[in-house]
Amino acid sequence: MTQAPSIVWLRRDLRLADQAAFAAATAAGPVIPVYVLDDETPRHRRMGAASRWWLHYSLASLDADLRARGSRLILRRGRSETVLAELARETGAATVHCLRHYEPWWRNAERAVGEVVTLERHHGNFLAPPGSVTTGSGSPYKIFTPFWRALEATMPPAAPLSAPERLPAPGAWPASDTLDAWNLLPTKPDWAGGMRAEWTPGEAGAAERLDAFLPRARAYGERRNLPAVPGTSRLSPHLHFGEISPATIWHAAAERGGTVGTFLGELGWRDYAQNVILQMPDYAGKPAREAFESFPWRDDPQGLAAWQQGRTGYPIVDAGMRELWSTGWMHNRVRMIAASFLIKHLLIDWRAGEQWFWDTLVDADYGSNAVNWQWSAGTGVDSNMFVRIMAPLTQSPKFDAAAYIRTWVPELAHLDDTRIHDPDVRPRGYPPRLIGHAEARTRALAAYAQWNAKD
Ligand SMILES: Cc1cc2nc3c(=O)[nH]c(=O)nc-3n(C[C@H](O)[C@H](O)[C@H](O)COP(=O)(O)OP(=O)(O)OC[C@H]3O[C@@H](n4cnc5c(N)ncnc54)[C@H](O)[C@@H]3O)c2cc1C
Incomplete structure (x- = not known):
């Protein structure tokens, strides 16, 4: 009798190395790797356009890596639990293995899948399983610093598992959709040229990014806030899609010794965010300080459009927003400046910015x-x-x-270092400021004071 295969259900864990679901399934017998394009379970949180672009290439890369190991990636579309139950019936698979995910819709999907098939969930996309780092009294942390102190005390993470050399194939392969039929790539217009130039989605691309970063890791603390130099790792989309595990990055960086603590702390922020959405699943839609629900945000579609297009008249904000539009990524310091500008200078609800980033970032992460x-x-x-x-x-x-401004705002490229940050004369084609800084600041503080007095 042939041995029943196991299914590996892939989501944001598109790698072979340090992937506990693959390790467990491979040890048990034949393996059927499956990616289910499930736009139904997340509903309005379905992946944004930039993420879909990334996903296309990441799946292509994983399929090639699997084929080099005697396997292949099966693509199916629909509700996760329906597709997986059907596939288990078709193939006689006894068990589905997956890594645990913490977005509210993935938690729902795991529950639903667990009701129709035998589901084994493994840890591996975070430094520690979200929910496992708690205070002395066993409650989850809400504040980053004590969370990080407690998490760091449990480090290092377990040594990464190596990628399986071969994946045992089932007696017969089930049918698969073709990747092109999913239309994940933009066509009319094709706005992804800047993304193709910047990124190599997939496990090999992630390993290359890490290798390029490691020699610079010790200088991270000094350079990470400078958008014009390669100071940070640019691993975020690879980490988001699970093309590299945080444990792999931790061990590689820690081996360098010296001052990599600040960098490891940033990985800690990534874990922290998962702990927050585990406690407050609607964190992207509801302010944690509930009183802010009545804050008098301005309805300003023109201001929002100018911000999205990088036409606010503030060079650093415009450079960031154009970097985002072109490459699907923005430097962290500039993300903070651009976000603050939308919220405080324009007094536009932060949720409008969150939505724009969700659609345009290649590392968009709930x-x-x-x-x-x-x-x-x-x-x-x-x-x-x-x-x-x-x-x-x-x-x-x-x-x-x-x-950095010269790269992304060519209208200002001729200005010298002293004038480019705040040009006194606006070159043709570069817009005036939407609002002056002092005026914006006064308006924001007044809105806050008035709201706070009422609240
Ligand atoms: C308004 C705003 C929105 C953001 N949205 C996202 C998002 O959707 N997805 C996302 O991955 N990051 C987000 N960040 C955090 C941060 O900007 C990016 O993680 C970082 O710029 C990625 O670049 P890097 O890989 O070079 O980071 P590095 O500085 O090299 O850091 C290493 C890794 O640590 C993690 N990390 C670093 N900073 C943070 C942080 N502040 N919060 C959580 N994780 C962090 C990332 O996984 C990153 O790849 C956002 C920041 C702001 C201010």
Whole structure:
């Protein structure tokens, strides 16, 4: 009698190395790797356009890696539990293995899948299983610093598992959709040229990014806030899609010794965000400080469009928003400046910014995006105060953004380092400021004071 195969259900864990679901399934017998394009379970949280672009190439890369190991990737579309139950029936699979995910819709899907097939869930996309790091009295942390102290005390993570050399194939392969039929790539227009130039989705691309970063890891603390230099790792989309595990990055960086603590702390923020959405699943839609539901946000579609298009008249904000549009990524310091500008200078609800990032970032991540937007807005469990208003014209020279602005705002490229941050004469084609900084600051503080007095 042939041995029953196991299914490996893939989502944001598109890798072979340090992938506990593959390790467990391979040890048990024949393996059927499956990616289910499930747009129904997440509903309005279905993947954004930039994420779909990334997904296409990441799946192609994983399929090639599987084929080199005697296997292949099966593609199916529909509700996760319906598709997996059907596939288990078709193939006689006894068990489905997956890594655990913490987005509210994935938790629902895991529950539903577990009701129709035998589901084994494994840990591996975070430094520690979300929910496992608790206070002395066993409650989850809400604030980052004590969370990180407690998490760090449990480190290092277990040594990464190596990729299986061969994956035992089932007696017969079930049918698969073709990747092209999913239409994940933009066609009319094709806006992904800048993304193709910047990124190599897939496990090999992730390993290359890590290798390129490691020699620079010790300088991370000094350079991470400078958008014009390669100071940070740019691993975020690879981490989001699970093309590399955080444990792999931890061990590789820690081996370098020296001052990699700040960098490892950023991986800690990624874990923290998952702990937040585990406690507050609707964190992307609801301010944690509930009183902010009545905050008098302005309805300003023109301001929102100018921000989205990088036409606010503030060079550092415009550079960031154009970097995002072109490459699907934005430097963290500039994300903070651009988010603060939308929320405080334009007084536009942070949720409009969260949605735009969700659609345009290649690293769009439910937990990390929501936690950082609520941090910027001052509405979160652990966040900046609303009344702390970032000054883009001061931040720009402080973090040496001149060369960065030259790259992304060509209308200003001829200006020297002293004038480019805040041009006194606007070159043709570059818009005037939507609002002056002092005026915006006064307006935001007044709106806050009035609302706070009523509340
Ligand atoms: C308004 C706003 C929205 C954001 N939205 C996202 C998002 O959707 N997805 C996302 O991955 N990050 C988000 N971030 C966090 C951060 O900007 C990116 O993770 C970082 O810029 C990625 O670049 P890197 O890989 O070079 O990071 P590095 O500095 O090299 O850090 C290493 C890794 O740590 C993690 N990390 C770093 N900073 C943070 C942080 N503040 N919060 C959570 N994880 C972090 C990322 O996985 C990152 O790849 C957001 C930040 C802001 C201010």
